[in-house]
Amino acid sequence: MANAQLDIQFVTNRLGNQSIIHNGYQFRVKTRRDERVYWICTTRNCPATLDTRNNIPTKLPNGHNHDSHKVKLKVDEILQTIKKRCREETTPVPTIYEQEVIKLRNPEWNDETQEIVENLPTFESCRGSFYNERSKLIPALPKTRNEINLAEPWTVTTVGEQFLMADDGLHDRIMMFTTRQNLTHLTAADIIYGDGTFYTCRDVFFQLYTFHAFVDGAIYPLVYALLPGKSQIIYTSMANAQLDIQFVTNRLGNQSIIHNGYQFRVKTRRDERVYWICTTRNCPANIKYCNNIPTKLPNGHNHDSHKVKLKVDEILQTIKKRCREETTPVPTIYEQEVIKLRNPEWNDETQEIVENLPTF
Numbered sequence: 023m024a025n026a027q028l029d030i031q032f033v034t035n036r037l038g039n040q041s042i043i044h045n046g047y048q049f050r051v052k053t054r055r056d057e058r059v060y061w062i063c064t065t066r067n068c069p070a071t072l073d074t075r076n077n078i079p080t081k082l083p084n085g086h087n088h089d090s091h092k093v094k095l096k097v098d099e100i101l102q103t104i105k106k107r108c109r110e111e112t113t114p115v116p117t118i119y120e121q122e123v124i125k126l127r128n129p130e131w132n133d134e135t136q137e138i139v140e141n142l143p144t145f146e147s148c149r150g151s152f153y154n155e156r157s158k159l160i161p162a163l164p165k166t167r168n169e170i171n172l173a174e175p176w177t178v179t180t181v182g183e184q185f186l187m188a189d190d191g192l193h194d195r196i197m198m199f200t201t202r203q204n205l206t207h208l209t210a211a212d213i214i215y216g217d218g219t220f221y222t223c224r225d226v227f228f229q230l231y232t233f234h235a236f237v238d239g240a241i242y243p244l245v246y247a248l249l250p251g252k253s254q255i256i257y258t259s260m261a262n263a264q265l266d267i268q269f270v271t272n273r274l275g276n277q278s279i280i281h282n283g284y285q286f287r288v289k290t291r292r293d294e295r296v297y298w299i300c301t302t303r304n305c306p307a308n309i310k311y312c313n314n315i316p317t318k319l320p321n322g323h324n325h326d327s328h329k330v331k332l333k334v335d336e337i338l339q340t341i342k343k344r345c346r347e348e349t350t351p352v353p354t355i356y357e358q359e360v361i362k363l364r365n366p367e368w369n370d371e372t373q374e375i376v377e378n379l380p381t382f
């Protein structure tokens with residue numbers, strides 16, 4: 023109350039130290055003695071001083087031999103606002119600086135505003151301190167692809183929708199960013215446009231590949247893919263990752279395709295074309311491939327997904343792999359893998375997996 027009545031404010035200056043503002047003049051700490059603090063004007067050779075005890079003024083300045091610091095204080099306030107936004111926003115730093123300067127161009131332009139603009143440091147002279155503040159928000163850039171470890175909020179949109187849709191591989195890593203709605207627009211498009219850019223891509227990746235399509239009469243980028251190269255294998259992996267397609271080996275050692283929780287097996291092969299059908303009898307769903315790139319996706323299934331069956335197959339494959347590589351008794355390996363299912367996330371699906379798991 024006393025400070026408000028006497029127009030005294032405690033603020034943090036550009037260096038992060040505490041200052042006092044009184045009637046447009048700035049004071050810095052001269053000495054401290056227990057709960058007493060003695061403040062002097064920040065202008066050299068100014069005799070004005072101010073004393074506080076427990077942050078309550080006990081002596082006010084008699085007078086200053088110079089004009090007030092109002093312009094300097096306003097400049098400091100603008101710089102503090104820019105730094106705060108750099109810490110809290112992902113807006114490009116130069117854009118933040120420009121937006122705060124533009125705010126000064128208002129109908130109330132006067133000599134004081136002119137002086138503030140003239141005393142405001144240029145972006146280049148402050149960019150180091152601005153980017154230091156930004157580094158507190160954004161993690162350090164990785165030097166290799168296997169150092170990348172994205173977690174929220176970097177894997178979701180500003181409204182919480184999943185944005186990182188695929189993260190395939192480690193050293194030959196492919197990362198794809200899109201939303202479910204964007205994928206819906208992409209699959210509904212008659213023509214899909216794709217293009218890679220190399221100049222704007224970070225050094226740890228080779229290119230940024232984007233997919234575009236028309237939505238309501240305008241073309242939009244719908245999928246962004248960071249790729250480690252530009253070979254056919256990489257493009258094939260990108261297409262499969264985008265469409266949630268996995269190539270796996272089934273119980274009999276034959277190749278299968280997993281798409282959205284459904285399993286497909288080879289029906290026929292014709293040169294570079296492969297036709298896949300759902301493993302469930304009488305299901306009309308099928309997939310077509312040409313040179314390992316999908317050319318037709320299934321329209322629909324007449325049954326529930328194979329998620330439980332696929333999980334059972336995965337457990338059996340793990341048991342077989344351990345049997346080949348370990349000397350642990352086979353019954354113990356089976357028991358250990360079954361025990362892993364007894365976790366705090368036990369639910370109806372887990373119950374169904376256990377019921378469908380073959381006995382030892």
